Amino acid sequence: MIIARNLHKIYGRGLAATSALKGIDLAINSGEFVAIMGRSGSGKSTLLHLLGLLDMPTCGEIYIEDTDVLKLSERERARFRLGRLGYVFQEYSLLGELSIWENVYLPALCSTHPSDYKKRAAAMLGIVGLGKRLTHYPGEVSGGEQQRVAIARALINEPRTLLADEPTASLDVTSAKVVLELFQKLNKDLGQTIVMVTHEPEDEKYVDRVIWLEDGLIIPGSNNN
Amino acid sequence: MKYISVKSIMGNLAITLFLAYKSILKGNRWVPILLVLVMAFSFVNLIFTASIITGVMRTMDKQLVDAVYSNIVLNPEDDDYYIDHVSQVQKQIEQAPGVAGASTHLDSSAFFEYQWKEKQTQTDKGKSGTWKVIGINPEQEANVTTIHNQMIEGSYLTEDDRDEIVLGVEIAGGDITQTEAFLTLGGVKAGDKVRLTYPDNIQREYTVKGIFRARELQADLVAFVTQKEMASVLGRNIFYDRASQILIRSEPNIDENILIAEFRDMGIKGEIRSWSEYGGAMRSTISTFEIIGSLINGVGLIVATIVMFIVIYINVINRKRQIGIMRAIGIAQGTIIGSYLVQALFYAGSGIALGWIVVRFLLLPYFINNPLDLPIGLVSLTVQPLTMGSSTAGLILAAILAGVIPAWAIMKQSIIKVIWGT
Numbered sequence: 001m002i003i004a005r006n007l008h009k010i011y012g013r014g015l016a017a018t019s020a021l022k023g024i025d026l027a028i029n030s031g032e033f034v035a036i037m038g039r040s041g042s043g044k045s046t047l048l049h050l051l052g053l054l055d056m057p058t059c060g061e062i063y064i065e066d067t068d069v070l071k072l073s074e075r076e077r078a079r080f081r082l083g084r085l086g087y088v089f090q091e092y093s094l095l096g097e098l099s100i101w102e103n104v105y106l107p108a109l110c111s112t113h114p115s116d117y118k119k120r121a122a123a124m125l126g127i128v129g130l131g132k133r134l135t136h137y138p139g140e141v142s143g144g145e146q147q148r149v150a151i152a153r154a155l156i157n158e159p160r161t162l163l164a165d166e167p168t169a170s171l172d173v174t175s176a177k178v179v180l181e182l183f184q185k186l187n188k189d190l191g192q193t194i195v196m197v198t199h200e201p202e203d204e205k206y207v208d209r210v211i212w213l214e215d216g217l218i219i220p221g222s223n224n225n
Numbered sequence: 226m227k228y229i230s231v232k233s234i235m236g237n238l239a240i241t242l243f244l245a246y247k248s249i250l251k252g253n254r255w256v257p258i259l260l261v262l263v264m265a266f267s268f269v270n271l272i273f274t275a276s277i278i279t280g281v282m283r284t285m286d287k288q289l290v291d292a293v294y295s296n297i298v299l300n301p302e303d304d305d306y307y308i309d310h311v312s313q314v315q316k317q318i319e320q321a322p323g324v325a326g327a328s329t330h331l332d333s334s335a336f337f338e339y340q341w342k343e344k345q346t347q348t349d350k351g352k353s354g355t356w357k358v359i360g361i362n363p364e365q366e367a368n369v370t371t372i373h374n375q376m377i378e379g380s381y382l383t384e385d386d387r388d389e390i391v392l393g394v395e396i397a398g399g400d401i402t403q404t405e406a407f408l409t410l411g412g413v414k415a416g417d418k419v420r421l422t423y424p425d426n427i428q429r430e431y432t433v434k435g436i437f438r439a440r441e442l443q444a445d446l447v448a449f450v451t452q453k454e455m456a457s458v459l460g461r462n463i464f465y466d467r468a469s470q471i472l473i474r475s476e477p478n479i480d481e482n483i484l485i486a487e488f489r490d491m492g493i494k495g496e497i498r499s500w501s502e503y504g505g506a507m508r509s510t511i512s513t514f515e516i517i518g519s520l521i522n523g524v525g526l527i528v529a530t531i532v533m534f535i536v537i538y539i540n541v542i543n544r545k546r547q548i549g550i551m552r553a554i555g556i557a558q559g560t561i562i563g564s565y566l567v568q569a570l571f572y573a574g575s576g577i578a579l580g581w582i583v584v585r586f587l588l589l590p591y592f593i594n595n596p597l598d599l600p601i602g603l604v605s606l607t608v609q610p611l612t613m614g615s616s617t618a619g620l621i622l623a624a625i626l627a628g629v630i631p632a633w634a635i636m637k638q639s640i641i642k643v644i645w646g647t
Contacts, residue, residue: 054553054640075557082555093550093644097251107554110240137251153554 002028002051002161002193007060009046009216020046021057022216030065030160033187033194035203038213044197045090045165047213051195052087052163053077065160082107086154088164090197092146094138100149101125101134108156117156124152128182144175151182155192162186164196168203180206240560244551245567248544256540257572263536264576264620265583267529271616272584272608274525278518279607280592281599282511285441286501288602292444294500295328295369295472296481299488302495311468314493318471321487323479326368329468331360331455335421337396337448339410352411356396358421358448360455369474372437372444377401379415379435386451390419390431393445394438403442403600423458440602526616530623537569537627541635548635549643562632569628573621584608 007024010017020043028034036044049055062069094103105121125131128148168176184206186192212219301308311329318327339352363382367373373381398409417433456464481499551561596603
């Protein structure tokens with residue numbers, strides 16, 4: 001379960017200060033597939049960055065699976081991200097010097113139990129439909145395929161929570177559909193909690209619930225379970 | 226618990242090495258090539274400059290030994306002007322183990338004149354000057370100095386020469402002297418006549434048998450006659466078995482101080498000193514060179530360090546986004562910093578190895594076969610272990626800083642800022 005209380009995020013200082021989040025309270029149940037939607041600048045990516053421990057809020061609390069994650073040290077946050085969160089970025093975020101297989105097994109290699117990591121990575125790439133392209137490098141596959149590799153990488157350590165920041169934004173319609181169906185399948189089959197930021201209204205049909213953000217606040221009534 | 230932590234450390238090391246290996250192998254191929262070349266040239270530059278300066282100092286030292294003092298100088302005791310019973314002392318010295326030869330000197334000074342018959346008046350100084358004249362036994366002298374091999378005109382003395390003299394090039398004058406023409410005899414040639422006026426107005430005319438150039442100013446400002454001739458000038462009976470000093474050549478690799486202690490144990494009286502103690506003015510020149518050398522080396526090391534730091538720094542900064550992604554997926558900071566440290570050490574190590582190969586197999590053989598012909602003599606590269614060590618250590622330290630500092634600085638920034646630059 002993910003719980004956020006009174007989350008604020010202010011960028012800059014003094015006159016240049018911009019308030020991206022103005023007091024977010026939300027709760028996402030385990031196994032839910034939730035979309036965070038809103039206009040550009042509504043704070044949805046900022047919220048996901050905070051939930052993914054990629055950035056720190058100005059104030060507020062975040063609990064993920066009963067852990068007060070903001071009280072963790074930098075080292076503990078890294079370990080938490082590695083083992084318990086999967087994160088899919090908006091743009092391609094693979095390491096260009098590693099093959100897609102290596103990109104996927106790197107987090108497994110870094111985990112505390114790196115057994116069979118190569119086999120698991122190959123299996124994961126099989127799930128996202130890239131089982132035959134293990135030795136290819138990111139530059140040698142399409143954007144949609146790169147995003148699927150990123151999803152496989154996010155899932156390799158079997159995290160309970162998958163966070164995805166506009167994962168279909170840079171994909172064509174067909175690739176986007178493949179990715180969203182894959183999320184749906186993972187959510188149904190593995191019971192994974194998925195929080196996805198999107199601005200595409202048609203993505204609504206894939207998710208259990210939509211949280212609408214506007215001007216750094218949740219639109220009243222949109223956070224109901 | 227201990228096992229787990231060792232395993233964890235080894236695991237982190239393996240990931241560090243894996244990331245570094247992939248980055249070097251699969252990154253832009255020009256980056257490692259250029260980095261290694263920059264490192265190699267920085268290393269060669271450091272070694273080359275230091276080695277040339279060391280080579281100059283070694284040549285200057287060698288010139289002092291070969292042309293002026295040999296290895297050890299025996300002078301009379303403080304109260305005496307001469308060493309008495311010199312043949313006996315010389316025999317004693319030559320019998321000591323580690324001694325390659327000894328040569329006695331009978332010194333005087335004289336007023337030299339060239340083309341004196343062409344003087345217009347009594348007060349006309351003409352081509353003249355006062356220099357040191359040393360009476361030598363040519364055969365013995367050849368065992369302790371190398372002046373006999375440095376004749377540029379004519380030939381060296383033989384034992385029975387009486388009315389012949391050998392001049393240093395700075396006395397003879399000519400086109401290749403370091404001193405100004407008016408301070409020399411103005412271009413004496415072998416076969417010309419010179420007139421010497423010794424103390425007590427004893428005048429002798431000599432034929433110049435040869436002119437030598439030792440490339441050492443002290444040596445080139447001296448003239449040689451045979452010891453028999455000098456004894457006859459100073460007073461044959463009195464100076465028959467006397468000498469002003471004895472030069473002693475030691476066998477190669479013999480410590481001069483041990484030999485000096487040996488002479489003292491043998492009861493040899495006099496002031497016994499090694500050539501380095503007599504270096505005097507030359508020592509200060511060499512010390513100046515040493516200081517300049519250290520400064521140039523220090524500046525060179527700083528420049529090389531900065532160049533390398535900038536190149537590696539830019540390389541790391543260009544991978545800022547990659548570092549952000551690695552942090553985002555949860556790779557430990559130590560592992561990421563470690564991978565950049567390993568890369569920097571790889572570039573430094575490869576550059577130093579390449580630089581060493583260039584020095585060892587290209588520059589050293591070249592300069593040994595083609596030494597630089599400088600006014601002080603032939604100068605070759607002299608690579609000292611200390612120079613190698615300090616240059617290597619300096620560059621490796623620079624590589625460590627260049628690898629760690631930018632990666633560490635990136636770790637201090639927000640992951641989002643690192644990835645998206647916002």
